[in-house]
Amino acid sequence: MGDRQGKKAETLAQFHLAIPVHQLPAAKQFYCDVLGAKEGRATEHHLDVNFYGHHLVLHATPEDASHLFDSFEADFHGESVQIPHFGINLDKLTWSQLAKRITLMGYEFLDAPHIRLQGLPGEHASMFILDPSGNALEFKAFLNHDEVFSKVFDPQTKELFTLDELMVSVSSEGLT
The missing domain is CATH 3.30.720.110 (Signal recognition particle alu RNA binding heterodimer, srp9/1)
Known part of the structure; x- marks a missing residue:
């Protein structure tokens, strides 16, 4: 199966996981500086990271969401x-x-x-x-x-x- 440019589509199998975090700055420091993940897209409420080739998304949790942990x-x-x-x-x-x-x-x-x-x-x-x-x-x-x-x-x-x-x-x- 080809794409719009006539090139063969490549097979991709990449794990995606979204997790809750309390503080995005602390999570960014831990995942990027300590564990070696690479920072991707980010907003005020989430951060995408390349986690050993996989798509990990860190989502800031609401203050009252402690049961998620x-x-x-x-x-x-x-x-x-x-x-x-x-x-x-x-x-x-x-x-x-x-x-x-x-x-x-x-x-x-x-x-x-x-x-x-x-x-x-x-x-x-x-x-x-x-x-x-x-x-x-x-x-x-x-x-x-x-x-x-x-x-x-x-x-x-x-x-x-x-x-x-x-x-x-x-x-x-x-x-x-």
Whole structure:
């Protein structure tokens, strides 16, 4: 299928998420300066950011909208995770650099860098942080990215590399 100029239309698959924030300036500083997002369109009430290639929109919430930030902890293979949350699956180097940047900029982890599902399909390094409005974000680096959607205990999985180096790197920086 072509477009109006006769060029072939390109396929695009980009995640879009709109989230509530209390203060746009604090949210902009956190997402752009700490997490490395790139600022896009903005108005008095919203900010679009390029979040690792995905379209994240930060919307200023009304003063009486505190119920939008209700959350709870859910069980995930014997660990608690904050619900709701969103995040990004990163490569090992980018994940490690982000963990260091978060620490150097003085932000505390909701759940410090560690390995989940160790020895199982889907093994990954994980860390959680809250933005200034209380939105939970998780960042992951998978042992084998092909296992992102694998079923736990699937005998068809294979290990392509190890996360041990990543955790040693993170812990040597005093992040665990």
